[in-house]
Amino acid sequence: MTCLGTLVFADKHSRRLSTLDDSSKKQNDSLSLAYEDLFIIPYNIIQDFSFTVQHLDISNNMFSRNLQFLLEFDNLKSVNLDHNKIDDFTVFPNMPNLELLWLNHNHIKNLYPFIKNLHRSVPNLKYLCLMGNVAAPSYLNGGDFCDYFRYRLYVLSWFPHLVHLDDRTVTKQQLFQAKKLFKHSLLENFVMPEYIKDLHNIVTIYSKSPMFDRQRVLNESNLII
Numbered sequence: 001m002t003c004l005g006t007l008v009f010a011d012k013h014s015r016r017l018s019t020l021d022d023s024s025k026k027q028n029d030s031l032s033l034a035y036e037d038l039f040i041i042p043y044n045i046i047q048d049f050s051f052t053v054q055h056l057d058i059s060n061n062m063f064s065r066n067l068q069f070l071l072e073f074d075n076l077k078s079v080n081l082d083h084n085k086i087d088d089f090t091v092f093p094n095m096p097n098l099e100l101l102w103l104n105h106n107h108i109k110n111l112y113p114f115i116k117n118l119h120r121s122v123p124n125l126k127y128l129c130l131m132g133n134v135a136a137p138s139y140l141n142g143g144d145f146c147d148y149f150r151y152r153l154y155v156l157s158w159f160p161h162l163v164h165l166d167d168r169t170v171t172k173q174q175l176f177q178a179k180k181l182f183k184h185s186l187l188e189n190f191v192m193p194e195y196i197k198d199l200h201n202i203v204t205i206y207s208k209s210p211m212f213d214r215q216r217v218l219n220e221s222n223l224i225i
Contacts, residue, residue, distance in 0.1 A: 039066070040069060053076065055076075056080070063084040064087065070095060071093045076097065077100065079100070081103050082102050082106075085106065088114050089114075095121060100126065101129070102129045106133055108130065111135045115158050119158040126162060127163065128165055153181055154178070157182035
């Protein structure tokens with residue numbers, strides 16, 4: 001694993017990258033930027049490692065809602081974001097190939113809509129850790145067994161491909177119970193067709209328009225019902 005310390009010489013807040021030959025860049029599929037007080041990743045590092053890195057450790061930093069830089073890493077399979085400032089409204093970019101995500105000890109207080117948004121962005125996760133967040137109740141943060149079990153089933157209902165959640169392996173029985181207990185509405189992922197949107201807009205305008213304007217609205221719409 002390549003660490004930021006091996007890439008940088010100079011003061012922490014005025015970094016300059018040391019030179020790396022092409023062969024060393026190609027050999028590194030893991031990159032650690034932990035404990036660097038970062039809220040963005042320096043462009044030089046993205047430029048040098050975005051095509052080779054598969055495992056990215058950016059734990060113990062200050063990352064919050066600006067995570068679009070993750071899209072620059074084309075081959076990411078795992079990301080460690082432990083001890084950052086991820087909260088309920090953090091939305092991850094679309095990363096369908098990501099398999100492992102660590103989010104321990106962040107600022108996530110509510111599972112909804114965080115888990116729903118996370119599923120949209122990283123639907124194929126196999127390993128997910130949320131320990132140390134208020135949204136993940138346990139004996140360590142005042143939760144009881146019922147709270148923990150309900151939390152676990154809710155997460156599994158969105159991520160049926162998980163094989164490991166927090167510190168425990170996912171069982172087939174848990175997946176069955178999650179599917180049975182939490183049945184998500186079909187309308188949650190429904191995308192309204194454009195012609196339905198157009199019809200809705202025309203009806204709205206027609207109902208709010210004065211009588212002498214309604215005929216003009218219908219004539220301009222060319223809508224055949």
